[in-house]
Amino acid sequence: MTYFIDGNQIQLLRSGTEYFPALLAAIENSTREIYLQSYIYKDDVTGVKIGDALKNAARRGVSVNILLDGFGSKDLSKSYVEELEQTGVQVMFYRPKISPWSLKKRRLRRLHQKIAVIDGHIGFVGGINIIDDYDVPNNAPNNVPPRVDYAVRIEGKLLPVILANVQKLWRRIAWIHMRRANLVIAKTVKLMNLTDSQQHNIKAALVLRDNVLHRSDIEDAYLDAIGHAKSEIIIANAYFVPGRRFRLALLAAVKRGVKVKLLLQGRMEYFLMFSTHAFYSEFLRSGIEIYEYRKSFMHSKVAVIDDAWATVGSSNIDPFSLLLAREANVVVKDTTFANELRADLQANIEDGALRIDPQHWTRGNIFKRFASWIAYGLVRAFLGVIGHSNEK
Numbered sequence: 001m002t003y004f005i006d007g008n009q010i011q012l013l014r015s016g017t018e019y020f021p022a023l024l025a026a027i028e029n030s031t032r033e034i035y036l037q038s039y040i041y042k043d044d045v046t047g048v049k050i051g052d053a054l055k056n057a058a059r060r061g062v063s064v065n066i067l068l069d070g071f072g073s074k075d076l077s078k079s080y081v082e083e084l085e086q087t088g089v090q091v092m093f094y095r096p097k098i099s100p101w102s103l104k105k106r107r108l109r110r111l112h113q114k115i116a117v118i119d120g121h122i123g124f125v126g127g128i129n130i131i132d133d134y135d136v137p138n139n140a141p142n143n144v145p146p147r148v149d150y151a152v153r154i155e156g157k158l159l160p161v162i163l164a165n166v167q168k169l170w171r172r173i174a175w176i177h178m179r180r181a182n183l184v185i186a187k188t189v190k191l192m193n194l195t196d197s198q199q200h201n202i203k204a205a206l207v208l209r210d211n212v213l214h215r216s217d218i219e220d221a222y223l224d225a226i227g228h229a230k231s232e233i234i235i236a237n238a239y240f241v242p243g244r245r246f247r248l249a250l251l252a253a254v255k256r257g258v259k260v261k262l263l264l265q266g267r268m269e270y271f272l273m274f275s276t277h278a279f280y281s282e283f284l285r286s287g288i289e290i291y292e293y294r295k296s297f298m299h300s301k302v303a304v305i306d307d308a309w310a311t312v313g314s315s316n317i318d319p320f321s322l323l324l325a326r327e328a329n330v331v332v333k334d335t336t337f338a339n340e341l342r343a344d345l346q347a348n349i350e351d352g353a354l355r356i357d358p359q360h361w362t363r364g365n366i367f368k369r370f371a372s373w374i375a376y377g378l379v380r381a382f383l384g385v386i387g388h389s390n391e392k
Contacts, residue, residue, distance in 0.1 A: 002205045002207055002217075002220075002221045002224070002331055003205055004203040004204060004205045004331075004333055005156075005157045005158050005161065005203065005204060005205065006157065006201055006202070006203045007156050007157040007201055008154060008155065008156030008157060008158050008201070008202045008203070008204045009154070009155045009156050009202065010152050010153070010154050010156075010202050010204055010330070010332055010334070010337060011152060011153040011154075012150065012152060012312070012337065012340055012341055012344070013124075013126065013128075013150065013151045013152060013153055014148075014149075014150060014344060015128070015133055015146055015147065015148060015149050015150070016046065016128060016132070016133040016146065016149070017133065017146065019124070019126065019128045019149075019151045020046060020049070020050065022124070022153050023050065023116060023124055024049065024050065024053050026116070026118040026122045026124075026153075027050070027053040027054060027057055027118060028053055028056070028057075029118075030057050030060075030062050030118045030119050031060075031062065031119060032062060032063065032119045032120070033062060033063040033064075033065070033117075033118075033119060033120070034054065034057055034062055034063070034064045034065065034116070034117070034118050034119075035065050035067075035115070035116065035117045035163075035166040035167070035170065036054070036064075036065070036066045036067070036115075036116045036130075037066075037067045037068075037111065037113055037114065037115045037116070037166060037169070038066075038067075038068055038069070038072075038073070038114050038129050038130045039068075039069045039072035039073070039110065039111060039112045039113075039114065039129055039314070040068075040069070040072040040073055040129035040130065040131050041066070041068050041072075041073045041076050041129070041130040041131070042073075042075065042076065042129075042130065042131040042132070042135065043076060043077060043080040044131065044132045044135060045132055046130065046131060046132040046133075047076075047130050047131065047132075050130055051080070051083075051084060054066070054084065054089050055083075055084060055087040055088075055089060058087045058088035058089045059087055059088065063090075064088065064089045064090065065089075065090045065092075065170055066084070066089060066090065066091045066092070067092050067093075067094060067111065067166075067169065067170060067173060068091070068092075068093055068094065068111070069093070069094050069095070069110045069111040069112065070093040070094060070095045070096035070097065070110075071095070071110055072110060072111075072112070072129070073093065090179075092170075092173050092174065092177055092179070094110070094111035094173060094326075095109065095110065095111070108320075108324050109211055109324050109325065109326070110320075110324070110325045110326070111325070111326050112314050112315075112320075112321060112325035112326060112327050113125075113208075113313075113314045113325075113326050113327050113328035114126055114127060114128055114129060114151070114314050114328070115162065115165075115166055115328055117159070117162055117163050117166055120159060120160070120163045121155065121159065122153065122154070122155055122159075123153070123154040123155075123158070123159050123162045123163075124151055124152070124153055124154070125151065125152055125154065125162070125206070125312070125313060125314075125328055125329070125330045126149070126150055126151025126152060126312055126313060126314065127149050127150060127151065127299055127300065127301045127302075127312070127313060127314050128149045128150070128151045128299075133146030133147055133149075134146050136296070136297045144295075144296050144297070145295055145296040145352075146296060147296055147297040147298065147299045148293065148296060148297070148298045148299065148300055148348060148352075149298075149299040149300055150300055150301075150302050150312050150341075151312065152312050152330050152332075154204070154330065156202075156204075158204050158205070158206060158330075161206050162206055165206065165208065165328075169326075202332060202333075202334040202337060203332070203333040203334065204330055204331065204332045204333070204334075205221075205330070205331045206328065206329075206330060207221045207311075207313070207328070207329045207330070207331055208326075208327065208328055209315060209321070209322070209325070209326065209327040209328075210326050211324075211326075216322070218313070218315045218321075218322065218327055218329050219243075219245070219246065219322050221311070221329070221331055222246065222249075222303070222311070222317070223245060223246065223249050225303075225305045225309045225311075225331075226246075226249045226250060226253055226305065227249060227252075227253075229253050229256075229258045229305050229306055230256075230258065230306055231258060231259065231306050231307075232258065232259045232260075232261070232304075232305070232306060232307070233250070233253060233258055233259070233260045233261070233303070233304075233305050233306075234261045234263065234303060234304045234305075234342060234345050234346075235260075235261070235262050235263070235302075235303040235317070236262075236263040236264075236293075236298070236300040236301075236302050236303065236345050236348070237262070237263075237264060237300065237301055237302075237303075237316055237317050238264075238265045238298050238299045238300060238301065238316060239265070239276070239316040239317070239318045239320070239321070240262065240264050240265075240276050240316070240317050240318065241275050241276055241278075241317070241318040241319060242279070242317045242318075243319075243322065246317060247279060247282075250283070250288060251282075251283075251286050251288075254286050254287050254288060255286075259289075260287075260288045260289065261288075261289045261291065261349070262283070262288060262289070262290045262291065263291045263293055263298070263300070263345060263348060263349055263353060264276060264290065264291070264292055264293070264298075265292070265293060265297070265298045266292030266293050266294035266298075266353070266354065267293075267294060267296075267297050267298075280356060280361055281361065281362065284356065284358035284361055284362075285358065289355065290355070290356040291349050291353035291354065291355050291356070292353060292354050292356060293348060293349075293352050293353045294352060294353065294354055295348075295351065295352025295353075296352065298348075301313055301314060301315055301316055301321075301329070302341060302345070304338050304341050304342040304345065305338075306338075307335055307338050307339055307342060308333060308334075308335050308338055309331070309332070309333055309338065310331070310332045310334075310337055310338040310341050310342075311329050311330065311331045311332070312329065312330055312332070312341070313327065313328055313329025313330060314327045314328055314329065315327035315328075315329050
């Protein structure tokens with residue numbers, strides 16, 4: 001069950017263009033403590049700018065704690081990490097062993113969530129890594145627009161929940177690394193002056209996915225919302241390989257008369273992404289609309305249902321996110337927020353996406369359909385190796 005807390009101010013942030021300035025402003029105004037968790041941290045122009053702000057905060061006496069994934073941030077130079085640590089920034093890596101020859105589940109369980117909490121007063125949750133928006137895969141042409149992604153800036157009563165989560169994980173990793181956690185003693189979180197405006201009194205929930213107590217919470221939140229949908233479902237997801245329960249839920253929604261739109265990545269980054277196409281025929285026959293975003297790279301992990309329920313976070317709808325990784329999504333129950341996100345997704349559909357025509361897909365795309373089943377077969381084999389072979 002998703003537990004919603006009211007009394008929040010939540011701002012939608014579109015890609016790094018809006019996210020990084022908001023994060024920088026919060027870091028520069030910090031006075032007590034900063035927690036930053038990211039799958040990827042790259043010491044490019046953006047990463048260095050964020051790093052400089054973190055170093056300055058540490059010099060002011062702020063407790064700065066960075067937790068990065070060992071695989072996602074494997075290219076972060078050791079010299080840059082040492083440079084951060086020399087100023088007082090604490091840096092730790094989640095599962096630093098990244099041997100490509102091991103298929104042990106514990107090596108594949110990554111820290112994929114992207115969270116920042118500043119002074120226990122401002123929080124950020126989303127899908128945006130600390131990497132330049134224009135750093136795109138496969139040496140894309142210079143004229144390709146920045147990647148499409150989302151995050152939210154949060155103030156309010158949800159902050160103690162987010163802070164407790166990041167501190168708990170920090171303590172655990174510090175214990176594993178045999179390091180002192182050096183946590184700042186928590187104080188009462190300062191809340192904004194709430195008004196009667198919905199913008200300042202939003203119901204929201206932090207929904208996590210881990211391998212202990214929250215193994216299916218994010219997927220369950222999606223399935224519950226899909227199961228109660230009455231008019232429209234829009235899902236924008238970069239890596240979309242849904243399991244059987246998820247597929248059946250979408251098909252059942254269509255049968256109830258719900259309009260379902262999927263905005264998916266149209267630029268393939270690697271071969272296994274072809275597994276997404278394995279479900280195109282079934283979805284298209286049922287009446288689900290599929291759009292492939294091709295204007296640039298799409299990294300989104302968001303959804304809007306019935307103009308009242310929305311989620312923004314780090315979780316894809318694929319086996320990596322739903323079965324292995326640590327993920328964090330914020331679920332929002334607010335018409336104004338949902339409509340804002342829906343309008344942005346609709347603009348992306350109209351401006352940068354290609355709708356997949358059912359008849360054209362059935363008659364053509366023989367190579368894509370063939371490749372999709374090879375890729376999906378490899379995904380299924382992979383799941384069998386790591387112990388999830390019963391997933392259909």
